[in-house]
Amino acid sequence: MSKALTIAGVDILPGEQCQIDVPVAKLYTDTELSLPVHIQRGKRQGPTVFVSAAVHGDELNGIEIIRRLISANLDVIRGTLILVPMVNVYGVLSQSRYLPDRRDLNRCFPGSEKGSMAARLAHTLMENIIKHCDYGIDLHTGAIHRSNLPQIRADLSDGETRELAEIFGVPVLLNSVLRDGSLREAATNNGTRILLYEAGEALRFDDLSINAGYQGVQNVLMKLGLIRKRRIKRKIEPFIANKSEWLRASGSGFVNEMFELGEQVTEGQTLAEIHSPLGELIQKVTSTRSGIIIGKQNIPLVQEGDAMYHIAYFGQNDDGVAEHIELLQDTLGESDNG
Template sequence: MNAPLMIGGTDILPGETRQIKVPVAKLYTDTEMSIPVHVIRARKPGPTLFVSAAVHGDELNGIEITRRLIAKNLKLSKGTLIAVPMVNIYGVLNQSRYLPDRRDLNRCFPGSAKGSLAGRIAHTFLNEIVKHCDYGIDLHTGAIHRSNLPQVRANLDDAETLTLAQAFGVPVLLNANLRDGSLREAAVDHGVKILLYEAGQALRFDELSIQSGVKGVMNVMSSLGMIRKRTSRKKIEPFVANRSDWMRASASGFVSESISLGAAVEKGQVLAEINSPLGDLIGQVESSRTGIVIGKQNIPLVQEGEAMYHIAYFGSATDEVAEHIEMMQDMMELGTTP
């Protein structure tokens, strides 16, 4: 039987679409703060999927992805979609990754009803949203001044999770371990299959990342039978990387880089040169292995040892991955659905 779904004290019946505000805590100004939630339920029972954004408050691409999903006024064939555009509402308000207590919300799950502000938000989100779900997609970007190529991170050793990651439709899949205190860990502990989508950088909209994210969520919903099957003459084939490393600065100075995000690089290839303020070459950054640049620092200033380029390794498939990255970029520019 397709039973009512209760979120924040509100019952959402089969066939209903509702917008709900889930109370969290007050500011010291006595201002009430709440997490906005958009719920779409089909009349026919099926899987429940949550899509969450801004667990880190400065990661804005996910907010726009969920906004565009909501604006589509989706008609579900079966199941329930729970879209949460802002989990860390305090961070969004302050354009900060963290909460006012300086805690990282994504290290505070499962949280506590009587704990810190971060713990209370984690507890609320886990109990009001995640526990109702069978699947989840958590939307992220790179940190401040760092960009990520559109990629999905998940436990790809789990067959069903791998199928969902492949359905998402981006070229790069990273088999990533669970981190203590993360939303992904808490979701898995409650039997929820979850993908983490990483794309773009903090405090900026990136159209490629946003379009890829919207299409990716729709592709997953299609694969779960929640919406009509999506077809395309062109298909972006995903490739799994089981390892990735950061290339670090060999000296402190000013950066002159020679590669871009998404580029295929060879072992020993120079990725950037580091110069002194007077123009002397004082160091180089080289790739330790052949792979794809899936993340990079954007500021042309570095301290020795600072992480600069995130390289994922695909073995003999590196050239194919690069081709599919180019295909993804071309398809987004042409407005083609992958």
């Protein structure tokens, strides 16, 4: 594998490692906006894999996962690993999900060379990173005041994608449709197989989510042969959700919750109560089916229509999922700085 990989005019040869800044745009402060990228190439031929974070600028767990991957100085023996810790740099600076034009970057792919800032950033990522890659892992968290249980979302109808999702090592897999304008859709159209990792909450570090993601990325890299295989301490058996839905508030008020993230619920069970400021019961939020809580709102205030609990349904396997979530928490609950 003697061919150089060229990113933003920089040639990276097999066996080399480097960090580059890919130019994106100039702000009205005359400040350059660029995309920081870390590249590690093995000496032997193999697949090219990207790992990206902070497509939404307030989703920080992925940045820490990639920092740990860089600090670990992984021995890439074949192929190429491209790490992009902050896609939406401006959003990270402003602690915002969005770009200055209030656009959601994850609805702007594949982008345009002459479009809005969001379109140009999406185009820059596609042209400089994604088009080179055979595989990708995009790291996300829940929105502000909302947490997600560690989970993989992917096109599980594709056999190889499903195999990688399973080896990642989290208990919950969601067979997720492609969203128009998303990085995952654009990467798939490019022929890049991609996993989307969801875990934790915006603007917060969460040890369990970070540790699971850090280990999960390495599991995939071992499977693809980029790094040497080593024994996985405790394998987490994944379960595929056949359906998931958000339960919403039918009234506005203060929330008294009864269940936490990762807990098993049964059909008709009361998950929370919504009260008025004077104590009047406005609504009992009940589960419509038996399942596992994979996402929830954290702030104890709701407006009518707010999404409160994301429940995944696994048919007869709910008990097994709950047990394996506990195994994940026991195995990865302690901080591991890599």
